[in-house]
Amino acid sequence: MAWEVFSIIGTIAFALSGAIVAMEEEYDLFGVYLLGVVTAFGGGAIRNLLIGLPVTTLWSQEMMFQIALAAITLFFLVPQRFIKHWNRWGNLFDAIGLAAFAVQGAMYAVKLELPISAVIVAAVLTGSGGGIVRDLLARRKPTVLRDEIYAMWAAGAGLIIGLQFLTGDLFLYMIFICVMTLRILSYMRGWQLPRKKLLVK
Amino acid sequence: MAWEVFSIIGTIAFALSGAIVAMEEEYDLFGVYLLGVVTAFGGGAIRNLLIGLPVTTLWSQEMMFQIALAAITLFFLVPQRFIKHWNRWGNLFDAIGLAAFAVQGAMYAVKLELPISAVIVAAVLTGSGGGIVRDLLARRKPTVLRDEIYAMWAAGAGLIIGLQFLTGDLFLYMIFICVMTLRILSYMRGWQLPRKKLLVK
Amino acid sequence: MAWEVFSIIGTIAFALSGAIVAMEEEYDLFGVYLLGVVTAFGGGAIRNLLIGLPVTTLWSQEMMFQIALAAITLFFLVPQRFIKHWNRWGNLFDAIGLAAFAVQGAMYAVKLELPISAVIVAAVLTGSGGGIVRDLLARRKPTVLRDEIYAMWAAGAGLIIGLQFLTGDLFLYMIFICVMTLRILSYMRGWQLPRKKLLVK
Numbered sequence: 066m067a068w069e070v071f072s073i074i075g076t077i078a079f080a081l082s083g084a085i086v087a088m089e090e091e092y093d094l095f096g097v098y099l100l101g102v103v104t105a106f107g108g109g110a111i112r113n114l115l116i117g118l119p120v121t122t123l124w125s126q127e128m129m130f131q132i133a134l135a136a137i138t139l140f141f142l143v144p145q146r147f148i149k150h151w152n153r154w155g156n157l158f159d160a161i162g163l164a165a166f167a168v169q170g171a172m173y174a175v176k177l178e179l180p181i182s183a184v185i186v187a188a189v190l191t192g193s194g195g196g197i198v199r200d201l202l203a204r205r206k207p208t209v210l211r212d213e214i215y216a217m218w219a220a221g222a223g224l225i226i227g228l229q230f231l232t233g234d235l236f237l238y239m240i241f242i243c244v245m246t247l248r249i250l251s252y253m254r255g256w257q258l259p260r261k262k263l264l265v266k
Numbered sequence: 267m268a269w270e271v272f273s274i275i276g277t278i279a280f281a282l283s284g285a286i287v288a289m290e291e292e293y294d295l296f297g298v299y300l301l302g303v304v305t306a307f308g309g310g311a312i313r314n315l316l317i318g319l320p321v322t323t324l325w326s327q328e329m330m331f332q333i334a335l336a337a338i339t340l341f342f343l344v345p346q347r348f349i350k351h352w353n354r355w356g357n358l359f360d361a362i363g364l365a366a367f368a369v370q371g372a373m374y375a376v377k378l379e380l381p382i383s384a385v386i387v388a389a390v391l392t393g394s395g396g397g398i399v400r401d402l403l404a405r406r407k408p409t410v411l412r413d414e415i416y417a418m419w420a421a422g423a424g425l426i427i428g429l430q431f432l433t434g435d436l437f438l439y440m441i442f443i444c445v446m447t448l449r450i451l452s453y454m455r456g457w458q459l460p461r462k463k464l465l466v467k
Numbered sequence: 468m469a470w471e472v473f474s475i476i477g478t479i480a481f482a483l484s485g486a487i488v489a490m491e492e493e494y495d496l497f498g499v500y501l502l503g504v505v506t507a508f509g510g511g512a513i514r515n516l517l518i519g520l521p522v523t524t525l526w527s528q529e530m531m532f533q534i535a536l537a538a539i540t541l542f543f544l545v546p547q548r549f550i551k552h553w554n555r556w557g558n559l560f561d562a563i564g565l566a567a568f569a570v571q572g573a574m575y576a577v578k579l580e581l582p583i584s585a586v587i588v589a590a591v592l593t594g595s596g597g598g599i600v601r602d603l604l605a606r607r608k609p610t611v612l613r614d615e616i617y618a619m620w621a622a623g624a625g626l627i628i629g630l631q632f633l634t635g636d637l638f639l640y641m642i643f644i645c646v647m648t649l650r651i652l653s654y655m656r657g658w659q660l661p662r663k664k665l666l667v668k
Contacts, residue, residue, distance in 0.1 A: 211495055
């Protein structure tokens with residue numbers, strides 16, 4: 066039940082992040098819907114492909130689709146001055162989505178008894194794959210690969226869940242809260258992963 | 267029979283649009299073939315993935331492949347001054363391809379008894395998915411997301427076919443003609459979808 | 468046995484080429500791992516998708532994953548002045564990877580008794596698909612489509628293997644050596660495929 070609420074919040078946050086990027090790039094209404102839908106559902110679709118779940122499970126999420134489309138439509142219609150307020154909430158909701166999808170993605174791979182590398186990849190793709198496709202379609206460098214720590218927290222969730230030292234709902238809720246908190250802290254404090262600059266020839 | 271002719275026209279138009287983009291980007295002969303083939307067959311491949319048809323049906327289209335490769339080769343060899351004439355015909359042929367592939371893509375999803383959201387996505391991907399991948403490989407913003415109305419007509423075809431109020435060949439031909447006509451009008455009159463500019467922070 | 472050694476060399480070369488591109492783009496540590504892994508394993512994954520092998524065979528390559536991750540980690544840690552020496556070896560190792568993966572990819576398609584177009588596509592994707600995805604994620608024009616001849620040698624291997632005039636290990640080793648040699652010569656002598664510039668409207 067709680068996971069469903071987190072998924073709805075995350076789906077809306079992801080769909081709106083896609084819609085916002087499309088608007089910033091001056092894409093038309095079709096582009097706004099497309100980037101919104103791809104951001105919300107693309108990560109899960111790629112995960113299903115890679116871990117061997119039928120991709121068609123997409124189409125059993127009719128309600129989630131409708132929620133995403135409604136959110137995008139509403140967002141397209143509201144005046145610009147309301148959008149400013151979204152940014153503040155958007156990052157919180159996005160962190161909820163990242164954490165919920167990472168945990169759920171990892172659990173899919175665990176149920177299929179895949180090795181730990183697959184569990185980590187499933188967590189990362191479900192949490193951040195949609196955002197990467199969104200940025201590609203907007204011809205941007207994926208923010209996930211360069212800004213404040215994001216997907217690494219999903220990878221961490223995948224690792225801990227994949228090790229299966231602990232299981233059970235309480236454990237998953239704890240991981241959810243950790244990922245969400247770490248992501249929010251990363252954003253607020255500007256935490257970044259190390260990088261190493263190479264001189265381009 | 268008629269559909270097969272439309273498919274051949276569409277495949278040639280899509281393959282050449284890929285080849286043209288590759289040449290504009292100064293890609294080499296391999297790039298010209300790759301973008302041509304991806305534009306002609308990429309949309310159908312992604313649709314198959316998402317609606318659960320075997321992707322390997324690609325390889326039963328041997329004749330279409332050969333037609334596409336022959337068209338690209340010919341186009342690469344003819345002198346530049348003939349290419350000018352192509353533009354005029356190219357948009358007509360492209361509209362035939364968009365309309366034929368949208369109708370065919372939607373029908374694939376209908377036969378699999380998928381929900382209406384899947385029928386719309388299948389129509390859009392079959393009609394415009396190849397063009398999106400083409401633009402990504404050329405590092406361009408997908409024209410489908412920003413120029414004159416294109417994929418929205420495919421989405422409309424998907425919606426009408428998916429509602430299944432009417433069926434039958436005559437009905438499908440009518441949709442085909444509508445999509446083609448609307449696309450040509452969009453191009454000639456510069457019809458665009460509404461857009462909403464956000465101030466980039 | 469020998470093929471396994473070539474695969475390991477190729478996997479390391481591809482993983483490091485992804486890591487280098489990520490560093491050049493100033494991606495963070497996560498981006499370095501992601502581009503490394505995608506370059507090493509992405510081509511094979513897309514090939515599996517298109518020729519109908521289960522994508523999940525990815526997860527049986529646990530050892531290859533670990534080798535790739537270890538190579539990327541080491542590369543991230545060594546001082547910059549050692550990296551200069553890599554470039555010299557990098558192109559040799561990359562050519563070994565291209566040749567080995569092209570042969571292996573083609574053989575997968577042959578074993579599935581797919582038509583020759585599928586064998587060529589399988590060879591090209593296995594040899595150069597990872598590099599294309601790498602460049603997309605780095606928002607670069609794919610080097611494969613514009614620089615010295617690369618994927619065309621893989622296509623040639625696919626064509627010759629797909630014709631099945633000859634079979635057997637010795638034959639495959641000869642193709643391997645040809646592709647590797649031709650790629651190295653292409654790089655050293657700057658061999659390029661013909662291209663045809665179109666005037667952008």
